[in-house]
Amino acid sequence: MSALLNQLPASLNLLLVDDHNLLLDGLSLVLGSLAPDLRIHKAQTAEEARQLVGKQDFDLILLDLRLPDGSGLDLLRRWQQEGRLTPVAILSATDASHEVQAAYAAGARGFISKNCGAEALRDAVSRVLLGEVLPGPAARSHGRLTQRQFDILLLLAEGLPNKLISRRLHISQDTVKFHLKVLFQELGVNNRTACVSAARQLGLL
Known part of the structure; x- marks a missing residue:
């Protein structure tokens, strides 16, 4: 033991x-x-x-x-x-x-x-x-994304609207919109569907 x-x-x-x-x-x-x-x-x-x-x-x-x-x-x-x-x-x-x-x-x-x-x-x-958070079995880099942006990306991939994303992450809808704007810029897209598709192609999802 x-x-x-x-x-x-x-x-x-x-x-x-x-x-x-x-x-x-x-x-x-x-x-x-x-x-x-x-x-x-x-x-x-x-x-x-x-x-x-x-x-x-x-x-x-x-x-x-x-x-x-x-x-x-x-x-x-x-x-x-x-x-x-x-x-x-x-x-x-x-x-x-x-x-x-x-x-x-x-x-x-x-x-x-x-x-x-x-x-x-x-x-x-x-x-x-004993209070430890275990590392994921397939942990990998999120690229240039912050953890908050990545969390939003995951919920976006689930099809959640901004209102539910804000509730899930306990942040304001304005903060969600800001991070989505940054996500779109980082991935070179202009809508939610394209954002999720691009993230999957890059191996982020």
Whole structure:
């Protein structure tokens, strides 16, 4: 067991959200050695997860991106909007760049592959529990874009209008318009559709 694991508190309360029973059982076994008093709760749908989070506090939520009744990202965004401080790490079978970036933009503290080994999973979960934000599996440069401009670009790619982008990022619509103007100039385009298309061609999305 690593030094990181030894620093964890003796009592931990985790929530695992995934629609596959076998994966949930496997995760429970792998994470079972994290703490002497480890309580693991399981949810197979977004609704089940919402209900559990509404009833009790968790030290960490491991969340799948795709659930039978909705998107894991939408669920994460809802918790962020509600002001919930529980750290959330995405557990996914994919590490597609746009999904990784969208997860971090939504407030995820880590993006963990379902294909990683048991020790790597325990280490990643431990680091998040200790307050660390894990680097993305396919981290890459945003070119000349600032992080704020990149965040706006990600939401633009989701088709969100300025009003929703401003709400999601907690900035004014005028600030969104300013950053969009800079984005258009940087990418040499004059509309939102062309901006997203150019960003994808450049590998930014």
